[in-house]
Amino acid sequence: MSYHLEGRLLEVCNCRVLCPCWIGEDPDYGTCDTIVAWHIDKGKVDGVDVSGRTIAMIAHVPGNILKGNWKAAVYLDERVSHDQEQALLAVYTGKKGGPVADLAKLVGEVVSVEKVPISFEVHGGHGTIRIGSVGHAELEPYKSASGATTTLAETVFSTVPGAPVFVGKATSYRSKNAKLGIDLDLKGHNALQSTFVFQS
Secondary structure, three states, rough: OOEEEEEEEEEEEEOHHHHHHOOOOOOOOOOEEEEEEEEEEEEEEEEEEEEOOOEEEEEEOOOHHHHHEEEEEEEEEOOOOOHHHHHHHHHHHOHHHHHHHHOOOOOEEEEEEEEEEEEEEOOOOOEEEEEOOEEEEEEEEEEEEOOOEEEOOOOOOOOOOOOOOEEEEEEEEEEEEHHHHHEEEEEEEEEEEEEEEOOO
16 A cells, blocks of 8 residues: 655646646636646555656646645546556555645545656757647746746645646646546646656
């Protein structure tokens, strides 16, 4: 009953920069529609190797993020084996406890679970996520005066509990899911990146 996952996060939503959800405030437009993707560079769940796999979700947050009741569509890398799929879903539904369970408990309804082609890339701080034909975003980081990546830490909410995030914006953000009532095509909205280590 254990897992150890190391990887990277890409996240984008329809809030303005910076998304107020991370500090516990209400979304800019009352609700928040987001893509969150975790790419596992190295990891095992109960001995099942899930390295190189990605799990993502398109979610609708109906109000303050800390109140939960999210509706989410979950997407798994089409390359996942049956054992990998079961292992990842066990972690991301909270059944394996640990830091991911704290996030999973905010999801009130999962409308679908699908395996689709997922592309997850980060180069020089610029990220790209593509989830089949339903989601796509291009992300770029903000930089300090010295050229360092702007970082947000010690927040009340996080999709990577225990890790700081790099603040940025999405030069493009496209998301469409009829079950969630989402159909977005935006530019210049909130985006975040991070690295994480999850274990239980």
